[in-house]
Amino acid sequence: MPTRSPPFALNRSQPELILNLGSCFAVLAIVAIVSYLLARERDSVEQSAIRASNNVVQLIESDILRNAELYDQSLKNLIWAVGRSELPTIPAAMRQRLLFNEAFVDRTRGDVLWLDKQGNVVGDSNSLAPRQANFGHTGVFQAHQQHANLGLLVGPLFKAKLGDMGWCISFSRRIDGPHGEFAGLAAGALRLSYFSELFRRLDIGAQSSINLLNTDGQLLAREPARPEDPQIGSDYSERPNFKRIISERSGSFTARSGSTHAKRIYTFARVADLPLVVLVMHSTDEVFQSWRRTATLVSVATGVLCIGILWLTLLLGRELRRRHEAEQSLATLAATDSLTGLANRRRLDQVLRHEWVHAQHNRQPLAVLMVDVDHFRAFNQRHGHAGGDHALREVANALKYCIRRPADLAARYGGEEFQVILPGTDMPGAMMLAERVRAKVQALAPFAGDENSVTVSVGVSVYTPGTQQTLAQVLSAADVALYRAKANGRNRVEGPIT
Numbered sequence: 001m002p003t004r005s006p007p008f009a010l011n012r013s014q015p016e017l018i019l020n021l022g023s024c025f026a027v028l029a030i031v032a033i034v035s036y037l038l039a040r041e042r043d044s045v046e047q048s049a050i051r052a053s054n055n056v057v058q059l060i061e062s063d064i065l066r067n068a069e070l071y072d073q074s075l076k077n078l079i080w081a082v083g084r085s086e087l088p089t090i091p092a093a094m095r096q097r098l099l100f101n102e103a104f105v106d107r108t109r110g111d112v113l114w115l116d117k118q119g120n121v122v123g124d125s126n127s128l129a130p131r132q133a134n135f136g137h138t139g140v141f142q143a144h145q146q147h148a149n150l151g152l153l154v155g156p157l158f159k160a161k162l163g164d165m166g167w168c169i170s171f172s173r174r175i176d177g178p179h180g181e182f183a184g185l186a187a188g189a190l191r192l193s194y195f196s197e198l199f200r201r202l203d204i205g206a207q208s209s210i211n212l213l214n215t216d217g218q219l220l221a222r223e224p225a226r227p228e229d230p231q232i233g234s235d236y237s238e239r240p241n242f243k244r245i246i247s248e249r250s251g252s253f254t255a256r257s258g259s260t261h262a263k264r265i266y267t268f269a270r271v272a273d274l275p276l277v278v279l280v281m282h283s284t285d286e287v288f289q290s291w292r293r294t295a296t297l298v299s300v301a302t303g304v305l306c307i308g309i310l311w312l313t314l315l316l317g318r319e320l321r322r323r324h325e326a327e328q329s330l331a332t333l334a335a336t337d338s339l340t341g342l343a344n345r346r347r348l349d350q351v352l353r354h355e356w357v358h359a360q361h362n363r364q365p366l367a368v369l370m371v372d373v374d375h376f377r378a379f380n381q382r383h384g385h386a387g388g389d390h391a392l393r394e395v396a397n398a399l400k401y402c403i404r405r406p407a408d409l410a411a412r413y414g415g416e417e418f419q420v421i422l423p424g425t426d427m428p429g430a431m432m433l434a435e436r437v438r439a440k441v442q443a444l445a446p447f448a449g450d451e452n453s454v455t456v457s458v459g460v461s462v463y464t465p466g467t468q469q470t471l472a473q474v475l476s477a478a479d480v481a482l483y484r485a486k487a488n489g490r491n492r493v494e495g496p497i498t
Contacts, residue, residue, distance in 0.1 A: 053267035199223035207283035340396035348411035367430035369420035
């Protein structure tokens, strides 16, 4: 039997699919918009924290530069006074005021010393009688001694020998003799506690900190200073974050802390040409704490909204599906014979017209079988309408059993007549199937109390592509073949006369 064309199928209802796609798109759009807004708000919070940190850095940088200028001016004034020839003849009190101008020297910040070429203290801003100490062994003293053009030199971190000043950094300038030879040093010590007090007045958060480091990686000051935090003098020179700070000079970046491994926002700047770096470290947990609360609230609300949309979509989709199924059921009922379960006459006419056009368009054969139950009127009289209905149902089941291709259709034509449409089936195939139907019906068990089984007569007609046949002629030929089968003794299959 030749292969048949694919069966035509009922179009599936599209509203539910469109509804689901629309809802999914709406949910995705809502999530995308909310995510974008939250991300933009996060960036805004981060930029605000960086701007605030930059303001703090600039404020501290300005203060450090002002102190450096004051110390430099004090050192220059000291060098000028040391070079005056009349200095030894001036009374001690006046000489002290000349050497250490109180307009530049603030004792609360530190002191200024005049060292001779051996490193001994010969002038002291804090005492009319110089305190005794020698600094000839220090690196700063030796650097000025060996290099004449260092200018203002900011020394490394040191613990003050004189007085109770704690940790300090030094500012120093070389004193030259009449012929340019090394004659001593003008040096000032600045207490680092001054910066700690300055930092303490700036509230940047409990988990954040303000730091002052030198370019060698030594920590000079830090606030707030907790017991678990690095101590003054700690070395950061080998840490990746510090190396990045030194290479970039100023800016901001986010990275993990080398000690706590927590995320930090680093904002930093080099203090002019001085070997000092101001660093503000903000804890990201602290910076984004308020944003996280907002993001959580918005995310929960958005999630509830999206779930609500999807839930309503499911409910509406279920109702649409029920409606579609009801429509399909009604369509099926409208196309089904209630007694036999086969297609009814209305459905038969629709399919027949469709398959006729399809056969002509694709130049394929179309077979039609007319099936009639033999002696049905007499059977109906013997067994009543209930028995007749039962016989028709059995014949219909036999047709269903024999016709298994999806494109084939068996329908109740009227009364005890049935019609079978076989798309893409030539005459040998149609005759074979008709014989199978006849044999299947004959093999049915006899009705109770009846010696004869139910039989059928079958007339076969086939549309041959390329001929001038019409649909009416094909149907008429099948009907003629059926009557010929009845005339020739019934319970047989007849095709067209060749």
